Amino acid sequence: MGTNDEELRLPVQVGVAFLLAQLGAHGAGRFAERIAELDLTPPQAGLLRMLAAAPGRSQRELADQLGMPPSRFVPFADELEQRGLIERRRNPEDRRLYALYLTDQGFVLLARLAEASAAHEREMCQALSPDERREMKALLERVAEQQGLGRGVHPGFRRLRPGHRPG
Amino acid sequence: MGTNDEELRLPVQVGVAFLLAQLGAHGAGRFAERIAELDLTPPQAGLLRMLAAAPGRSQRELADQLGMPPSRFVPFADELEQRGLIERRRNPEDRRLYALYLTDQGFVLLARLAEASAAHEREMCQALSPDERREMKALLERVAEQQGLGRGVHPGFRRLRPGHRPG
DNA sequence: TATTGTTATACTCTATAACTATA
């Protein structure tokens, strides 16, 4: 149709920041598609990983770390509980709190999730040699640290749903 | 409060894909905050740049490239038109079509937008030396090309609004 | 009185689908 790059005239500076945003969104979308086969959304995957890493935390804490209000966390956790992936136990010392844990089924799914993450990592790094991949990772880590980002669940998880294939 | 990294036990593999998603989301959010000072959202900025690069296109084409349905594009363009940034002209050859152009005011704002983009680029690359920055850009470009991403407006623009500061 | 978890409500955002005008 002739709607190609030749039409671009102004200095469309494609810098590092744009590439990061573009690749980040693309990768997050691909990851969402991949784990949709496990019937998981990115926030759900994030919660499973959080519970594996630090079991027994309260809903309030988990909701805070996921960046969602407690009122939204409740149905969010309900679904995973009904699917038998997580478990709510009352904290006997403070009976206002629930303590959330992964079930055995949850651990099984977590293993499959780890597989999917590894496959996603390989897919995203196809273009790079092992050395380049290490180099890229080192540079990204430097930038992330300087930008004040920790190793937790990243905020882009929050709004993602699979099936938003860009044209 | 003791809710720190030491609690993490499982192999939380922080790979290239995760870092890209995390940094992409962070950068997109910071950019949205920055251009909010110009009263622009990322999709609005994207349209201004598209019109600068390829003037006179129809709403349908622009909506497609931005990944939004035509029904959503209408009020989206309305606002920018009312602010005097863009202009709708009837296409005399096919009077069903509008041709969209930047106004003089639109070009003025575009220049300020370019400044903001450059500042954002500097902010995101603070941790890197000039050489490292070139290296990073080259690696990102390779990955983006291999992943089939063009130089157009990236899909992450679609859902972003400023003011979603992550905790 | 303060906090956890929960429910209810109201609101924003969005896509789908009807509608018009031009072709």
Added chain:
DNA sequence: TATAGTTATAGAGTATAACAATA
């Protein structure tokens, strides 16, 4: 009849705020 643009509507998703139980 097909397409560009527009409008209307209905649905999903969300946060805010009220509520109950426990501290």
